[in-house]
Amino acid sequence: MTLSKMLADAVQRAALRAVEQRAAAWIMASVTAVNGDGTVDISTARGPVLSVRRLRSYSSPVVGDVIKVSRNADGNWVVDGAYA
Incomplete structure (x- = not known):
């Protein structure tokens, strides 16, 4: 593989x-x-995310909920x- 191909x-x-990341x-x-x-x-497929705000309609979260x-x-x- 050429250097220009590796750079491209x-x-x-x-x-x-x-x-x-911007989408x-x-x-x-x-x-x-x-x-x-x-x-x-x-926990997501990309890893953990801490302190995610939830909508009021999701009022009773439980560990393990999908x-x-x-x-x-x-x-x-x-x-x-x-x-x-």
């Missing part, structure tokens, strides 16, 4: 990571801790609710 591949990987998304996660301040700690979580382009997270 590295630039492409960096651009893809940047786009993924809004929703994902499934599980609750790992319920905090007293209206937040929960969650939940839908949204993340906006700025990196803010919110728990939309639990799956049945």
Whole structure:
């Protein structure tokens, strides 16, 4: 592999990571801790996320709940609710 090909591949990987990080998304996660301040700690496929705010409609979180979580382009997270 040539140096220019390696550089092009590295630039492409960096651009893809940047786009993924700035994109809004929703994902499934599980609750790992319920905090007293209206937040929960969650486990996602990408790793743990601490102190995620939950919507009022998700009023009784329980450790182990499978939940839908949204993340906006700025990196803010919110728990939309639990799956049945």
